[in-house]
Amino acid sequence: MTSLPAAVDLLIVGGGINGAGIARDAAGRGLSVLLVEQGDLAGATSSASSKLIHGGLRYLEFGEFRLVREALLEREVLLGIAPHLIEPLEFVLPHDRTLRPRAMLRLGLWLYDHLGRRKKLPPSRRIDPRRDPMGAPLRADITTAFVYADCRVDDARLVIANARDARRRGATILTHTSLLRAQRHGNAWRATLVLRDGSKAEVTARMLVNAAGPWAMEVARRAGAGHGNATLRLVKGSHIVMPRLYDGGHAYILQNEDRRIVFIIPFHEDYSLVGTTEEAFTGDPAQVECSDAEARYLCDAVSRWFARPLDLAAILWRYAGVRPLYEDHAKSASAVTRDYVLLLEAPEGAAPLLSVLGGKITTYRRLAEHALERLATVAPVSDRAWTAAEPLPGGRDIPSVAALQRHYPWLEAEIAAGLVERHGGEAAAVLGDAQTAADLGEIFGAGLSAREVEWFRREEWAETVDDILWRRSKLGLRLGPEARTRLARSLAAPPARTKNSLPESTEARLNGATTSSERGER
Numbered sequence: 001m002t003s004l005p006a007a008v009d010l011l012i013v014g015g016g017i018n019g020a021g022i023a024r025d026a027a028g029r030g031l032s033v034l035l036v037e038q039g040d041l042a043g044a045t046s047s048a049s050s051k052l053i054h055g056g057l058r059y060l061e062f063g064e065f066r067l068v069r070e071a072l073l074e075r076e077v078l079l080g081i082a083p084h085l086i087e088p089l090e091f092v093l094p095h096d097r098t099l100r101p102r103a104m105l106r107l108g109l110w111l112y113d114h115l116g117r118r119k120k121l122p123p124s125r126r127i128d129p130r131r132d133p134m135g136a137p138l139r140a141d142i143t144t145a146f147v148y149a150d151c152r153v154d155d156a157r158l159v160i161a162n163a164r165d166a167r168r169r170g171a172t173i174l175t176h177t178s179l180l181r182a183q184r185h186g187n188a189w190r191a192t193l194v195l196r197d198g199s200k201a202e203v204t205a206r207m208l209v210n211a212a213g214p215w216a217m218e219v220a221r222r223a224g225a226g227h228g229n230a231t232l233r234l235v236k237g238s239h240i241v242m243p244r245l246y247d248g249g250h251a252y253i254l255q256n257e258d259r260r261i262v263f264i265i266p267f268h269e270d271y272s273l274v275g276t277t278e279e280a281f282t283g284d285p286a287q288v289e290c291s292d293a294e295a296r297y298l299c300d301a302v303s304r305w306f307a308r309p310l311d312l313a314a315i316l317w318r319y320a321g322v323r324p325l326y327e328d329h330a331k332s333a334s335a336v337t338r339d340y341v342l343l344l345e346a347p348e349g350a351a352p353l354l355s356v357l358g359g360k361i362t363t364y365r366r367l368a369e370h371a372l373e374r375l376a377t378v379a380p381v382s383d384r385a386w387t388a389a390e391p392l393p394g395g396r397d398i399p400s401v402a403a404l405q406r407h408y409p410w411l412e413a414e415i416a417a418g419l420v421e422r423h424g425g426e427a428a429a430v431l432g433d434a435q436t437a438a439d440l441g442e443i444f445g446a447g448l449s450a451r452e453v454e455w456f457r458r459e460e461w462a463e464t465v466d467d468i469l470w471r472r473s474k475l476g477l478r479l480g481p482e483a484r485t486r487l488a489r490s491l492a493a494p495p496a497r498t499k500n501s502l503p504e505s506t507e508a509r510l511n512g513a514t515t516s517s518e519r520g521e522r
Contacts, residue, residue: 002172002173002174003172004034004172004174004193004195004201004203005032005034005172005203006203006204007032007188007203007204007205008031008032008033008034008172008203008204008205008206009026009031009032009033009205009206009207010026010031010032010033010034010205010206010207010208010209010375011033011034011035011036011182011189011191011203011205011207011208011209012026012033012034012035012036012209012211013035013036013179013208013209013210013211013212013219014035014037014210014211014212014213014215014216014219014356015035015036015037015039015040015041015042015043015159015163015173015175016041016042016044016045016046016159016211016213017042017046017155017158017159017162017361017364018211018213018340018356018359018364018367018368019035019037019209019211019212020035020041020042020159020160020162020163020166021162021364021365021367021368021387022209022211022356022367022368022371022372023035023162023163023166023171023173024162024163024165024166024169024171024368024387025365025368025369025371025372025386025387026166026171026368026372026381027165027166027167027169027170027171028165028169028384028386028387028390029372029381029382029384029386030382031381031382032170032171033166033170033171033172034171034172034174034203034205035163035166035171035172035173035174036174036177036178036179036193037173037174037175037176037177038176038177038178038215039175039176039286040175040176040461040462040463040464040467040471041156041159041160041163041173041175041460041461041471042155042156042159042160042471043471044213044214044285044286044321044322045213045214045285045321045322045323045324046155046156046159046213046361047155047156047159047321047470047471048237048239048288048319048320048321048322049155049237049321049361050237050239050263050265050273050275050276051152051153051154051155051265051267051273052150052151052152052153052263052265052361052362053074053075053078053079053086053150053151053152053153053361053362054071054075054150054151054362055068055069055071055072055075055112055115055116055150055362056068056071056338056360056362057108057109057112057148057150057253058261059338060108060111060112061108064338064339065111065115066339067338067339067363068111068112068115068116069115069116070363070366071116071360071362071363072112072115072116072117072118073116073117074362074363074365074366075116075121075150075151075362076116076117076118076119076120076121077365077388078151078153078362078365079120079151080388080389080391081387081388081389081390081391081392081395082153082158082161082391082392082394082395083391083395083398083424084394084395084398084420084421084423084424084425085153085154085157085158085161085392085394085395085424086151086152086153086158087151087152088120088121088149088150088151089149089150089151089152089249089250089251089265089266090122090134090147090148090149090249090250090251091147091148091149091150091250091251091252091253091263092127092129092134092135092145092146092147092250092251092252092253093105093145093146093147093148093252093253093254093255094129094135094138094142094144094145094252094254094305095142095144095145095146095255096141096142096144098257099255099257099259100255100259102144105146106146109124109146109148110124112124112148113148121149121150121151122149123148124146124147124148124149125146125147125148126144126145126146126147127145127146127147128143128144128145129142129143129144129145130142130143132145133247133248134147134248134250136246136247136248137245137246137252137306137307137308138305138306138307139305139306139307140307142305147250152251152265152266153361154422155361156470156471156472157422157471157472158361158392160460160461160471160472161392161393161394161395162364162392163461164393164459164460165392165393168393173461174193174195175196175461175463176195176196176463177193177194177195177196178193178194179191179192179193179194179219179222179223180192180193180194180200180222181222181223182208182222182223182224183223183224184224184350184351185204185351186349186350186351187206187349187350187351188204188205188206188351189204189205189206189207189208189223189351189353190202190203190204191203191204191205191208205351206351206379207351207352207353207354207375207379208223208351208352208353208354209353209354209355209356209371209375210223210225210353210354210355210356211356213285213322213324214232214234214285214322214324215285216232216324216355216356216357217231217232219355220353220355223353225345225353225355227343227345227355230326230327230341230343230357231327232324232325232326232327232357232358233280233325233326233327233328234280234281234282234285234322234323234324234325235278235279235280235281235322235323235325236277236278236279236280236281236288236320236321236322236323237275237276237277237278237320237321237322237323238275238276238277238279238289238290238291238294238295238298238318238319238320239273239274239275239276239290239298239318239319239320240273240274240275240290240295240298240299240315240317240318241267241271241272241273241274241315241316241317241318241477242271242272242274242310242314242315242316243270243271243272243314243316244266244269244270244271244272245264245272245302245306245310246272248266249266250266251263251264251265251266252264252305254301254302254304254305256301256304257304260278262274262275262276262298262301262302263275263276264302267474268474268477270477271316271477274298274299274301274302274310275298276298277290277294277297277298279294281322285322288320288321288322289318289320290318290319290320292312294320295312295315295318296312298310299311299312316477317476317477324357324358325338325358326339326340326341326357326358338358338359338360339358339359340356340357340358340359340360340363340367340370341356341357341358342354342355342356342357342367342370342371342374343355343357344374344375344377344378346378352375352378352379354371354374354375356371365387365388368387369385369387393426394423394424394425394426394427395424395425396424396425397425398420398424398425399420399425399427399428400420401413401416401417401420404416404419404420404427404428407428408428408431408434410436410437411431411437412437412447414446414447415440415443415447415449417447418446418447418448418452418473418475419431419447419452422452422472422473423455430451430452430455431451432451434451439451440452441454441496442486442490444479444483444486444487444490445475445478445479445480445483446475446478446479446483447475448468448473448475448479448487450490450496453468453487453490453491454495454496456468456472457491457495458495460472463491464491465484465487465488465491468487468491469484469487
């Protein structure tokens with residue numbers, strides 16, 4: 001069990017993407033860091049996104065040019081540091097005369113192509129959906145469509161990767177640990193934490209960062225901060241997953257009559273992800289659910305454009321998350337800014353508190369840099385920005401499935417593919433000292449082995465069936481009740497003591513055999 005340090009430079013409350021990103025950056029600058037999360041890492045908003053790394057084409061309509069530019073620049077950076085978790089994706093935007101004018105779309109796409117330094121993605125283009133295979137699922141009367149590029153991401157694993165890198169650099173990460181209260185004592189914070197067993201412990205910190213997402217205002221209250229009139233607007237976003245709706249590896253972005261948009265995204269080969277809704281939310285963010293009305297809205301949005309209508313009965317999984325948006329008093333949830341606001345409270349001679357309001361997963365890394373820049377104005381923090389050039393765990397030397405199988409000839413293709421998809425360059429480390437298929441232990445199905453489960457437990461803070469099947473992977477879509485029962489039984493036992501390292505010769509051969517073309521075989 002991870003021990004609690006008595007004193008740290010920086011205490012971070014919240015284990016979503018922003019908290020994990022700040023922890024990684026701060027630890028890399030030499031600060032001692034403690035991050036506490038009341039549940040599982042990425043257990044709320046950060047695992048309930050639309051799974052996109054994107055500039056936000058529709059934000060141009062609201063004049064969010066700075067946000068879009070920053071997001072487009074970050075899109076390129078994140079492709080470089082997490083190529084195993086983020087990959088390019090083309091989006092088809094069909095058009096008809098009842099919605100935004102064609103000229104407006106052309107202008108928006110031109111700006112989208114040119115606001116950021118686009119090096120790794122192709123420019124936008126116009127297609128005739130009646131002749132192009134990308135138009136196959138659309139209604140026959142749609143004669144114009146545009147195609148542009150963005151990226152998709154495994155959102156929860158991106159959080160885990162940041163937390164793991166933070167820990168590698170000295171940070172302490174405690175899940176199932178919450179902040180009860182924090183009080184200033186001169187130039188330090190004295191924080192009372194509630195640990196997983198219900199006991200209380202105190203820690204001293206020179207700085208406090210509140211990255212609690214939908215709970216940020218409550219954490220600020222527990223730290224005695226007012227933050228003036230600043231507050232959050234909580235917006236619920238719901239998604240549905242269905243059997244694959246069309247052939248091809250592209251996505252769709254569909255305009256609605258209410259001027260909102262809905263994405264259809266290829267999801268883990270056999271499925272399509274449809275989202276999202278935007279509804280004002282009140283209540284407990286931990287209890288948010290996709291309603292039947294929202295699911296129907298998403299089905300209707302797709303049916304408006306697709307030749308074959310969607311049926312509610314075909315939904316395999318639905319999920320919802322609460323976006324903690326900075327309240328800018330926009331008239332509609334769609335128009336509320338997706339930009340982030342950093343509120344620094346630092347009375348002279350007293351310990352600083354920085355609260356993070358708003359933001360989106362695409363800009364988390366820059367948010368972390370800006371957070372430390374703000375803290376540096378009132379506390380001794382290194383100005384060395386470093387995260388843009390340093391790959392996340394698994395982001396280097398990513399083997400193809402074929403390369404992994406060449407060095408582990410007994411490894412089934414389904415297991416190899418899952419390891420490469422989820423762990424990238426660390427796929428072989430997960431296999432560790434396994435010499436035969438039997439060394440992987442129990443196979444739960446869909447390529448999930450006991451060996452990988454033990455990695456999730458030791459290296460990635462996983463504790464429950466849902467941690468593994470819905471956040472460390474999305475295998476909950478494939479594994480039925482019997483497999484879940486076996487997995488739960490396995491988790492009830494102490495973690496096995498397997499060796500997760502490779503002889504240098506094996507690692508060198510694996511990395512040496514991986515070419516750029518092989519990495520494209522994923």
